Amino acid sequence: MEKGLFITFEGADGCGKTTQMKLLAEYLQKQGHDIVLTREPGGKGLGEKVREILLNYDGEVSDRCESFLFLADRAQNIDIIVNPAVEAGKIVLCDRHTDSTVAYQGYGRGLDLDRINLLNNIAVNGRKPDLTFVFDIDTETSMKRVGKEKDRMENAGIEFHNRVREGYLKIAQQEPERIKVIDASKSIEEIHKEVLNKIAKKFF
Numbered sequence: 001m002e003k004g005l006f007i008t009f010e011g012a013d014g015c016g017k018t019t020q021m022k023l024l025a026e027y028l029q030k031q032g033h034d035i036v037l038t039r040e041p042g043g044k045g046l047g048e049k050v051r052e053i054l055l056n057y058d059g060e061v062s063d064r065c066e067s068f069l070f071l072a073d074r075a076q077n078i079d080i081i082v083n084p085a086v087e088a089g090k091i092v093l094c095d096r097h098t099d100s101t102v103a104y105q106g107y108g109r110g111l112d113l114d115r116i117n118l119l120n121n122i123a124v125n126g127r128k129p130d131l132t133f134v135f136d137i138d139t140e141t142s143m144k145r146v147g148k149e150k151d152r153m154e155n156a157g158i159e160f161h162n163r164v165r166e167g168y169l170k171i172a173q174q175e176p177e178r179i180k181v182i183d184a185s186k187s188i189e190e191i192h193k194e195v196l197n198k199i200a201k202k203f204f
């Protein structure tokens with residue numbers, strides 16, 4: 001492969017996207033592809049520190065400050081991890097990316113969507129996912145999966161998380177070529193098969 005691929009995994013907390021990302025990574029590795037796994041927030045190094053603040057800081061955090069921290073982490077992830085790997089022909093799988101900010105800070109917190117999109121564009125500096133999976137699940141199930149030990153974002157309440165879910169579905173409608181919605185209430189095996197189907201259709 002001359003140029004690599006950038007594939008992102010999105011959805012509610014507890015939707016199972018991280019499990020699916022790892023299954024896909026194992027599959028692609030067995031096929032002989034060079035795979036890089038990363039996540040937002042918190043790819044490695046400085047990103048880990050930003051993640052720690054975003055998920056565990058227990059003082060007041062303004063919605064705008066929260067957005068900028070996610071965006072700062074994104075710029076670091078793109079520059080340090082994603083771009084070098086894609087340019088070297090690798091397949092990068094990323095747990096959360098720009099659509100998380102639109103869904104959580106835009107639809108969830110209610111910040112202006114045009115401004116979020118503008119800031120996202122600045123953070124990614126031209127890099128766009130070649131494919132995005134949104135794992136869709138009803139909020140009650142996802143919150144049950146998360147359990148009692150919730151981080152700062154998971155604690156934002158059921159209405160917030162309902163808005164996030166609706167947000168993801170709207171974004172997916174707007175970009176059907178890039179974003180594939182997958183029913184995350186199915187079994188891990190069924191979902192994995194669906195992911196492989198979509199990957200095969202699009203790239204191989």
Ligand code: TYD
Binds near residue numbers: 041098
């Ligand atoms: P994480 O533990 O990675 O959640 P999960 O395992 O469900 O992916 O925590 C990331 C949290 O940060 C999650 O609640 C979504 C939120 N988030 C945003 O609100 N905006 C963003 O731009 C990103 C990347 C994440």
